[in-house]
Amino acid sequence: MAMRLKSGFLKPIHYAKVLRRYKTEDKGKQFMKSFQDQLLKPHVLHSDPHMVDSFMFTTVTGLLSAEKSVKGAAMFKAFPVDMSQYRNLFNFSRIPKLCIDRLYQDERAKHVLVLRKGHLYVFDVLDNDGNIIPRGEIFNCIRHILSLERDPCVPGLGALTTLDRNTWAVLRKRIRETSPANAESLQAIDSAIMALCLDDCCESDIGSLLYSILCGNGVNRWFDKSFNLVVNESGEAGINYEPSWGDGIALIRYINEIYRDSTKNPLVFPETEACGDAVAKVKRLEFCFAADIFDTIREKKCQYEHHIKGVEVNTLSYKELGKKYCQSNNLNTDAMVQLAIQLAYYKLKDMFVTAYEPCSTGLFKHGRTEAIRPTTMETKEFCRSVTAACPPSKSELRDLLNKCSTAHEKLMKEAAMGQGFDQHLFALRAIAEKKLSPSELPEIFLDPGYEIINHNILSTCHLASPSIQAGTFGPRGKDGLGIGYRLLNDSVNIFITNYGEYYCGSEVIECINSALNDIYCIIHET
Incomplete structure (x- = not known):
């Protein structure tokens, strides 16, 4: 990366x-x-970053032993990260x-x-x-x-x-x-x-x-x-x-x-x-x-x-959507960007593909990451509805937008709390491969669906740092896209990497811009 x-x-x-x-x-x-x-x-994770620097927080947790300070931090709804x-x-x-x-x-x-x-x-x-x-x-x-x-x-x-x-x-x-x-x-x-x-x-x-x-x-x-x-x-x-x-x-x-x-x-x-x-x-x-x-x-x-020479890197700064605007409309900003990526790919290729977004499990000892799977039944329904020859009304599309936001938020919380399935299945497969021959693997690991979900076409990552101006990574495969993005108060910045033999980078950017416009118009008009 x-x-x-x-x-x-x-x-x-x-x-x-x-x-x-x-x-x-x-x-x-x-x-x-x-x-x-x-x-x-x-x-330390906290919804208010200034809380962990306050005199009260540092004093209380500083007086406690290392073991008890974790519980002390929890009193402030702050949670130390491994x-x-x-x-x-x-x-x-x-x-x-x-x-x-x-x-x-x-x-x-x-x-x-x-x-x-x-x-x-x-x-x-x-x-x-x-x-x-x-x-x-x-x-x-x-x-x-x-x-x-x-x-x-x-x-x-x-x-x-x-x-x-x-x-x-x-x-x-x-x-x-x-x-x-x-x-x-x-x-x-x-x-x-x-x-x-x-x-x-x-x-x-x-x-x-x-x-x-x-x-x-x-x-x-x-x-x-x-x-x-x-x-x-x-x-x-x-x-x-x-x-x-x-x-x-x-x-x-x-x-x-x-x-x-x-x-x-x-x-x-x-x-x-x-x-x-x-x-x-x-x-x-x-x-x-x-x-x-x-x-x-x-x-x-x-x-x-x-x-x-076949690698392309393109960027997009979209000024209409940002954290302030999405939050004022009771929508999750990350969910809106992930939905825009889904919609853009559907416009580009007329199909739904596997998407991946990492989520830290650092709240657990030696925690690494869990996968958020942004491609859901809710995003599928929204993409088909908004691109239909006779699309539903704006209020109906807004209801679908709300459902996408709620579903994505649920996936984010589940992943952060260790309730995802990717890493669990990965560990089970690793154990099985050590003990069994390929033909003896459990049926789930031989299922085409399991192979599909592990071939990530859309690899995405939220760059959540004020010190990073931009970031991206290579696609998982030549048919994939690497997408980094920053969620700012008044804009969304997106950085896309692809192989030119499979995609035209400017077309991908154009489709994402169009998708963000569609989402913005639905929010603005309802």
Whole structure:
């Protein structure tokens, strides 16, 4: 998934580009240290976010033991969220193995990984006591890396992280066993606190920037890290992450914290002096490759470049609908956007397909996500009615709209409270596959309906963070759509990713705009 961070994050005009790039990395390390030292405020859900910052709430819960503070928070109708995933943000990688990845973490590591023009560099950002080294030294290391030229004879090893996992597993094993230096370099990558990608591109419009953060150029990402913090020449910042280690709830908290600290409490300024010996501190990771590995890297980079040429990213900002307008009409805003997506696809393809929206189950210990299934009998009836040759009256359509909103709200609550069915069936199937042969699986897992519901054509995600300006992700398959959206007070912003061979992105946007217009007109006229 790719997310563009809010513009104010890195773009005071007087900042040099190197300062913009340093600023994000430094705040990220502060977040990590706060979590490791157990100083990070608990993540608490409440309908009124200001409540959890009130003197009364913090005083009462602060006087209670850790075990009793959960019950104390519940008195205020506030509910702590499981934060066990936060640890996996840092020093974390997934290592490819045949048939299954291995998740790896080494919290002893003190260095960060920096990717620049396909080269990989590391330098320590923590001292021997685990404290962040002087900011001027980090600043100087990044400035030094930016000054280095690319060696055309060195292939971009990051291209191999774009491969299917089994192919990458075989190649990685060969590279690791070729020399001790290779094994050491791979270990440095895997254990690095985080990956910072310094891109050469200068995109600033949202669509192009999302495409760049999501796809990259094939060599300046290490997709096996828990996330890649991407900063380009214009100072625009974004995050590319893969979810095997955890979910968006942890990453969004990280983004919110570094955005707030970077804008309100900056620790580096134009007059900040660079210090330390960057040449001695920065190490470029070296690899010894056989000739065929060189050729494979170049070949896979070309294949990846060809593949991403088919990816389209389009955006839409719809000004008529927003949270205020929907709430004033007793409608759930998320339900209205999901309904618009359903209606748009029906207009585009004249069919109903499987849709997926993630919902956090962080209220439970070690909770991950549950699926909300927005395609319902209520949305089906609405879509058919509003597009009929002789549609019902506006008041009848409004009744159908209300039913869609109520049904979606019910699904959201059930998913958040662990009452969904997707993860339950997934776990049962995983257990069955370990114990039984494919022909012996329970009948439900062999049913065509089960296969259909797990082939998600419409993969959607609500980007619920004030620090994220935009975000999207690749479709689940070539026949799918990846749809991220932001629900603002006075507008809805939608970001769509698709493969050009299956959809025309501008047509998809046009259909969603038309669907939102239909919904708005029904609400406005009733």
